[in-house]
Amino acid sequence: MTVRVQREDFDVGAEIAALTAGRNDVGGIATFLGLVRDTAGGERISAMTLEHYPGMTEKMLGQIEAEARQRWPLDATLIIHRYGRLQPGDRIVLVATASAHRKAALDSCAFLIDWLKTKAPFWKLEETDAGAQWVAARDSDDAAAARWQAGGGAKPKAAE
Amino acid sequence: MTVRVQREDFDVGAEIAALTAGRNDVGGIATFLGLVRDTAGGERISAMTLEHYPGMTEKMLGQIEAEARQRWPLDATLIIHRYGRLQPGDRIVLVATASAHRKAALDSCAFLIDWLKTKAPFWKLEETDAGAQWVAARDSDDAAAARWQAGGGAKPKAAE
Amino acid sequence: MKILYFAWLRQRVGAGEETVDPPADVRDVAGLIDWLRTRGPNYREALRDTSAIRVAVNQEFANLNAAVAAGDEIALFPPMTGG
């Protein structure tokens, strides 16, 4: 039920604990934490800048989260996505889902990160020894998002 | 590469951070945190005691972890499982997997918790208003573990 | 009509945001992109390959034949790479 788009870092342990604070009916919490890697396609990455579309980002993340809550019996959900300039090893994104049922938590967590990749308006600029370059979208990300498609929901279309 | 079976609680944030300390090649960390629920099948649970088979527990968790590392390209793995008497809301188990690839992290995390349920020698005794009762194994847990079966590995057999 | 550009589209156009007043015969996204291309070499270069461009109209994903009108917020950007 929480979506945050922020420049600041976040405290993973505190965020997970806050998700179930004051309640004892949650059986499990699945999380995915994305970090900045220091290489990509054999090239060294010295930094990465995340650009996003303020307003639409929050709206899309809220839609994705609502879709997850419709598909699975979730007690709590959290999406935090950072923007701005980050260093290798820095935290980028945290997705967490809490449910009485472990499979619901695990599946919805995978769904959220897969869909976020293709539906949330973020763009990555990597700084390499060869200069700065925009990261290209990957077909594998589209494929990962598509496997959730059967259950419904619209996917962003190519403008061709 | 780490398996811990312990009576003490653990710090989720610190454990996740330790998993990638000193390295910047990890793209994502998937985790599953299991908690004690205050109800089961409509009955109130006031406490739960986890019994285990010292020696074999560590051995089985090590085997499960080795199996995961063989199936997926993982940079780091962690399994912490508590035993002893726990209260509703208490942490029971933490599984974390780190990989350059998000799908490897997510799938191996689900694999570890599914297999742990059916292969690690733990037994739960729940304290309810009606007295203490041993938790019965669930067919759904066997089914969850079985979906990983195609890739090989032996499953504990019923003694019939 | 407000136009937003992100990532390399922003860099090539040379602006992240602008307010434009296209002629009345610009009624959909495709028409808008055609018209923007006439505004200078930076636009022609940025908008050359339509298949590389994703579109949002009023913060919802849209395709080339989506209607556009005065007061709309139109965003043009490459495929997204968040997460």
Added chain:
Amino acid sequence: MKILYFAWLRQRVGAGEETVDPPADVRDVAGLIDWLRTRGPNYREALRDTSAIRVAVNQEFANLNAAVAAGDEIALFPPMTGG
């Protein structure tokens, strides 16, 4: 031969661990369980339903026809419920 009991098997037998010296004709897990049942009503009750029992021999899962010998560690327990 060391026998370990866990969960309700431990409670019904009344012991978590014991060292036994079964006769020479006890050569597998099934034979061991049959022999244990002769040791008293608590064993008969605990070991009544073989299908509810899981077995480990020297800390590896085993089935009823697994061999057992002097010096082995045999564990009898219900289906596991960890995680």
